[in-house]
């Protein structure tokens with residue numbers, strides 16, 4: 001009886017030890033606001049060859065990817081607007097998992113793993129696109 005109990009305790013300890021690294025891997029990273037503001041937001045304003053800028057279609061759009069409208073003459077968002085954009089974009093991603101994040105899938109070419117249809121086109125031909133990587137880094141919790 002006692003020996004059996006010891007065995008159980010040992011097994012439980014082994015299981016816990018084996019599970020620990022998995023749990024660390026699975027813990028979702030926190031999305032960094034400063035990284036979003038400095039690196040991610042410019043992607044939405046940037047002109048890509050053969051494409052319209054994200055901002056043109058998504059400023060106050062009626063779908064879930066809804067950017068704040070820039071103040072007249074402003075080339076970027078204010079602090080308050082950036083916070084709103086951050087909140088909006090945060091719910092379109094799964095922290096730690098760019099592959100399942102809508103914000104990254106929708107503008108990615110289908111043959112590269114993106115969603116089948118996006119009115120805004122295949123803004124990123126592959127996951128090697130430097131701008132797609134910026135979005136992925138943010139989703140993976142990268143900080144400035």
Ligand code: HEC
Pocket residue numbers: 043044051052053054055056057058063064065092102103104106107117118119120121123
């Ligand atoms: C030419 C206009 C246009 C451009 C440019 C554009 N989009 Fe879109 N996008 C749309 C429209 C319209 C929808 C909603 C219907 C659809 O999915 O096609 C949409 C949907 C989305 C969605 C899904 C929103 C939801 O409601 O689930 C995301 C995310 C998105 N776009 C991201 C982007 C990103 C990021 C860029 C720039 C890299 C971009 N879009 C550029 C028109 C555009």
